[in-house]
Amino acid sequence: MNLSERDRAVNWHPYTQMKTADDIIPIVRGKGIYLFDDEGKQYIDAVSSWWVTLHGHAHPYIAKRVSEQLHTLEQVIFAGFTHEPAIQLSENLLKILPENQKKIFYSDNGSTAVEVALKMCIQYAYNQKHKKTKVLAFKNAYHGDTFGAMSVSGRSAWTNPFGEMLFEVIFIDVPTAENLDDLKIFIKSISSEIACFIYEPIIQGAAGMLMHRAEDLSELMKFCREQKILMIQDEVFTGFGRTGKLFAADHLSEQPDIMCFSKGLTGGTMPMGITSCSQEIFEAFLSDDQYKTLFHGHSFTANPLACTAALASLELLLNNETLAI
Numbered sequence: 186m187n188l189s190e191r192d193r194a195v196n197w198h199p200y201t202q203m204k205t206a207d208d209i210i211p212i213v214r215g216k217g218i219y220l221f222d223d224e225g226k227q228y229i230d231a232v233s234s235w236w237v238t239l240h241g242h243a244h245p246y247i248a249k250r251v252s253e254q255l256h257t258l259e260q261v262i263f264a265g266f267t268h269e270p271a272i273q274l275s276e277n278l279l280k281i282l283p284e285n286q287k288k289i290f291y292s293d294n295g296s297t298a299v300e301v302a303l304k305m306c307i308q309y310a311y312n313q314k315h316k317k318t319k320v321l322a323f324k325n326a327y328h329g330d331t332f333g334a335m336s337v338s339g340r341s342a343w344t345n346p347f348g349e350m351l352f353e354v355i356f357i358d359v360p361t362a363e364n365l366d367d368l369k370i371f372i373k374s375i376s377s378e379i380a381c382f383i384y385e386p387i388i389q390g391a392a393g394m395l396m397h398r399a400e401d402l403s404e405l406m407k408f409c410r411e412q413k414i415l416m417i418q419d420e421v422f423t424g425f426g427r428t429g430k431l432f433a434a435d436h437l438s439e440q441p442d443i444m445c446f447s448k449g450l451t452g453g454t455m456p457m458g459i460t461s462c463s464q465e466i467f468e469a470f471l472s473d474d475q476y477k478t479l480f481h482g483h484s485f486t487a488n489p490l491a492c493t494a495a496l497a498s499l500e501l502l503l504n505n506e507t508l509a510i
């Protein structure tokens with residue numbers, strides 16, 4: 186059996202109708218923008234392996250740094266323990282994120298970064314005994330495939346089988362110069378019930394690269410701030426150079442309460458998710474009451490190898506050594 190046949194015998198691929206799917210292409214190595222199959226055929230990775238690869242495949246500097254870390258410390262539980270790569274990465278990121286972002290919470294993919302953000306907002310209200318459980322999101326949004334992330338994503342064939350089980354979300358149009366006044370009137374009428382507003386800033390990637398203007402989003406954010414609606418800026422796709430600036434946040438005049446990152450975070454080398462937040466969010470969880478703790482974590486939270494890959498990738502980005510593609 187060749188690789189493709191062996192694969193079909195044992196693997197179930199994402200977003201793939203396995204009955205009708207074409208032969209799956211076996212990739213044996215990558216170099217720069219190219220992927221090579223088992224017969225030596227070369228492919229340009231124009232989708233950057235689902236928008237994760239920033240510096241090309243098998244980047245020698247990232248490989249060297251991860252390899253050194255692999256021989257030093259490959260993993261340690263992140264509850265009760267910490268390590269230099271996680272501390273350094275958080276320090277480096279907080280220097281370049283909007284200045285109100287003060288704490289970093291690690292997880293392991295874009296969907297979990299979103300789950301954590303939603304839990305932070307909903308528990309922020311719960312810890313303060315406010316009754317706010319509804320979420321505001323954009324029509325056509327995509328925030329991931331776990332249940333919370335699916336709930337805040339636009340309803341589609343992907344979410345239909347789970348429709349009844351998704352929590353209530355109020356979907357609004359993306360802002361434009363024409364609809365901003367109407368959006369504000371609507372949001373004001375429901376603001377007391379809204380725990381948070383989650384949005385993909387400037388570009389809705391999975392929806393088909395739908396764009397909205399930074400000025401209009403900034404105006405909407407300013408209004409949400411006035412209405413005391415927490416804002417989650419999902420930069421899983423836009424982060425790390427995809428919009429021409431380091432973050433979509435760098436196009437905006439307002440700052441979100443919470444931000445989500447993954448994909449380009451490690452340069453596409455290893456899975457990792459990050460949810461950053463403001464001091465105000467963090468402090469709502471500080472208490473002598475243990476039940477106000479954010480009870481969320483994953484076995485591989487802040488994996489030292491992934492943190493090291495992210496440190497190396499960030500270094501390359503900040504030194505302008507690779508243009509994001």
Ligand SMILES: Cc1ncc(COP(=O)(O)O)c(C=O)c1O
Nearest residue numbers: 294295296327328329419421422
């Ligand atoms: C904006 C946005 N958020 C979240 C996700 C989910 O990320 P992941 O595929 O790592 O779960 C994606 C994935 O495309 C995305 O584009």
